[in-house]
Amino acid sequence: MDLPFDGGISRFYNDSAPDAVRTAIADAKKGEILNPDYPYDKQMKRAAYEAEIAALQIELVRLQAWARDTGERIVVVFEGCDAAGKGGTISRLREHLNPRHARVVALSKPSDVEAGQWYFQRYIDHMPSAGEIVLFDRSWYNRGVVEHVFGFCSPEAREKWFGQVNTFEKMLVDEGIKVFKTWLNVGQATQLKRFLDRESDLLKQWKLSWIDDEGLNRWDAYSDAIKETLDSTHTDVARWIVVRSDDKCRARLNTIRSILSRTDYAGRDDARLGAIDPKVAGTHG
Numbered sequence: 001m002d003l004p005f006d007g008g009i010s011r012f013y014n015d016s017a018p019d020a021v022r023t024a025i026a027d028a029k030k031g032e033i034l035n036p037d038y039p040y041d042k043q044m045k046r047a048a049y050e051a052e053i054a055a056l057q058i059e060l061v062r063l064q065a066w067a068r069d070t071g072e073r074i075v076v077v078f079e080g081c082d083a084a085g086k087g088g089t090i091s092r093l094r095e096h097l098n099p100r101h102a103r104v105v106a107l108s109k110p111s112d113v114e115a116g117q118w119y120f121q122r123y124i125d126h127m128p129s130a131g132e133i134v135l136f137d138r139s140w141y142n143r144g145v146v147e148h149v150f151g152f153c154s155p156e157a158r159e160k161w162f163g164q165v166n167t168f169e170k171m172l173v174d175e176g177i178k179v180f181k182t183w184l185n186v187g188q189a190t191q192l193k194r195f196l197d198r199e200s201d202l203l204k205q206w207k208l209s210w211i212d213d214e215g216l217n218r219w220d221a222y223s224d225a226i227k228e229t230l231d232s233t234h235t236d237v238a239r240w241i242v243v244r245s246d247d248k249c250r251a252r253l254n255t256i257r258s259i260l261s262r263t264d265y266a267g268r269d270d271a272r273l274g275a276i277d278p279k280v281a282g283t284h285g
Contacts, residue, residue: 008213009195016217017192024189025196035187035246039279049249055272056256057096064097064133066265071130073177076259077139080184081222082212083194085248089184090135092252093259097133106137119143119161120168127177140165144229149221150211162232169238179238180259183230183284184245188219230284240284247280254281 013022024034031043067074076093078086094102105126114122120140128134143161147153153161172179186194195212198204215222234240241258245251257276260268276282 008210009192009199009208009216012213012216013192013196018188021189021192025193028193033246034189034193038187038244038246040247040250043247044249044253046249049253052253052274053092053249053256055274056253056260057092059260059269059273060093060256061096062267062269063260063263063265064102066267067133068101068131069266073128073130074133074263075128075136075172075177075179076133077136077141077179077181078184079138079141079145079182080243080245081186081191081226082215083191083198084184084186085245085251086137086184087207088248089182089245089252089255090137093256094135101131102133102135104135104137105139119157120164127172140168141229141233144233145222145225146211148225149215149218165233166235166237169233169235173237178263180262181233181238181240182255182258183226183240183242184251184255185226185242186245190246192216234284241281242284243281244279250277250280253277257281 013025024036028034033041033043063074066072078090080086090104094104105123107122107126110122123136123140126134126136140161143153143158144165148158169179195208195216198207230240230242241255243251243255243258253274254276257273258281260273261276
């Protein structure tokens with residue numbers, strides 16, 4: 001059977017991927033971490049993960065109940081490298097929440113009308129009302145990284161965005177909206193391995209696009225754009241939490257903890273919540 005995806009990831013792996021990346025993928029055994037800079041050699045045991053995620057999901061339900069009772073509005077921005085695990089983390093966070101009051105916003109390419117609007121305008125339309133939690137699966141930070149790397153915006157438009165984004169987020173916070181920003185990072189070998197796994201899985205090929213294919217050739221440009229964006233937009237008002245996601249289980253747990261631990265919601269059980277692993281997640285800079 002011919003696969004819907006055109007095989008661009010495999011071609012990159014065979015022709016262009018750095019030797020060290022190919023060697024890491026080829027030599028890895030089940031459960032091993034590919035990134036040599038990651039603080040753990042092995043992925044987290046599944047049983048331990050299941051117990052911890054269940055406890056955190058109870059706390060998330062408490063958080064949502066508190067938001068509903070108090071009228072709090074919560075925005076969580078998920079950004080990061082392609083294949084860093086944003087979708088899976090969002091799914092586990094939202095899994096047991098009431099979907100009427102917790103929604104995911106994953107916007108597609110702007111329409112012609114949206115392209116003619118103020119850049120932040122279409123995101124404002126999705127901000128939460130009283131008692132709501134909104135999870136942005138990518139956000140206004142597209143301009144800082146993806147649009148820049150692929151030339152979808154002019155340098156002038158990006159500089160204008162840099163001049164407005166911190167003020168925009170301060171307006172949200174001043175309005176009373178709680179804003180949490182999470183950036184998931186992943187090593188180059190781990191990213192490529194996940195792309196290859198998607199390419200060979202008919203149920204996951206929808207996650208791949210030509211941008212993923214071409215983006216493999218632009219690792220350094222992505223890295224530079226990410227650093228510039230994080231450095232410029234990490235503020236006291238809206239801080240970045242950076243999560244190392246070569247191990248998806250540890251990334252999910254620490255992402256959720258970083259949100260819960262910074263919210264003084266009713267009934268918070270700190271023993272159940274547990275502590276953020278500073279080797280995996282921490283404030284940018």
